[in-house]
Amino acid sequence: MSPTVTYNLFAFIYGAVIGSFLNVCICRLPENRSVVSPPSSCPHCGYRIRWYDNIPLVSYALLGGKCRSCRVSISFRYPLVELVTALLTLMLFIRFGPTLTFLALFILCAALVVITFIDIDHQIIPDVISLPGIVIGFAFSFFLPWLGWKDSLIGVLAGGGSLLVVAYGYQMLTGKEGMGGGDVKLLAMMGAFLGWRSILFIVFAASLVGSIIGVGLMLVRGRDSKLPIPFGPFLALGSILYIFYGSRIIDWYLGLSRLGG
Structure with a gap:
């Protein structure tokens, strides 16, 4: 894999990770809640989301868009925000570099x-x-x-x-x-x-x-x-x-x- 592809892939992954955090901001800021604590949990059953269920884009696909505990559907907005942020980050990196x-x-x-x-x-x-x-x-x-x-x-x-x-x-x-x-x-x-x-x-x-x-x-x-x-x-x-x-x-x-x- 060439260095350019490696850097672009890293930029995409980095953007997806930031997008996961932006989801927290989107959910909590309108309610004046902390974006740092408590850790993310299912809004339906309160199940605390483990790290392996919180991998941007990947976990949503593996879980079929549902909570591991209660199996209630998770809004498609979560992977959408991650994908949009990842693509924007990649486009910015390709255009402007580090x-x-x-x-x-x-x-x-x-x-x-x-x-x-x-x-x-x-x-x-x-x-x-x-x-x-x-x-x-x-x-x-x-x-x-x-x-x-x-x-x-x-x-x-x-x-x-x-x-x-x-x-x-x-x-x-x-x-x-x-x-x-x-x-x-x-x-x-x-x-x-x-x-x-x-x-x-x-x-x-x-x-x-x-x-x-x-x-x-x-x-x-x-x-x-x-x-x-x-x-x-x-x-x-x-x-x-x-x-x-x-x-x-x-x-x-x-x-x-x-x-x-």
Whole structure:
């Protein structure tokens, strides 16, 4: 096995292990419970999960997606989070290698995975992730030449400020709250890690995908559907698209604009 394949395999396994921990965060943070103790257990029968039943991806497959003790089905979300985190880690490692950029963006992506699933389940974005994330992203900017602390600081202000203006504007026009403060802090965190240039792309991509899915749900469930659609997952998707494909998409769009002009 070549060194490149070995390193990539290690990155995938490492991501899956971190994904297992992120599952704990997703379950416990909304309930203000410690993510360190007590050890993981079955939510149905309380069976304490042994290490051999907690191997990322593998244990779920070997157990047939069921608890060893009570045989109640385990949510497919657990291996899904592990797989998504493993793939993101692998993609980041292939793209950036063992660099400080990889570490910074790995932390951002891990935070986005947790935020996405918590927002889907509870329609909240925990401050315990986004607020420290702003500080961590800004701290990294002093050591990342492609970012810089000024770009990061403007990203925080532009990210949080832009959504804050939209939220207040929507509320004044409709009298309803259309966007929570969690989304504002989330975009500020993204701006801290990715800089102010990322904000317009992230908001546009999130709005486009969110609109498509929202219209699709209305068609399926009917016009009177009042199902809340959290915006956090779409912002997270927009951020990940920017990391991996942002420059290509922007260049493609600018190329079309020149042709059209």
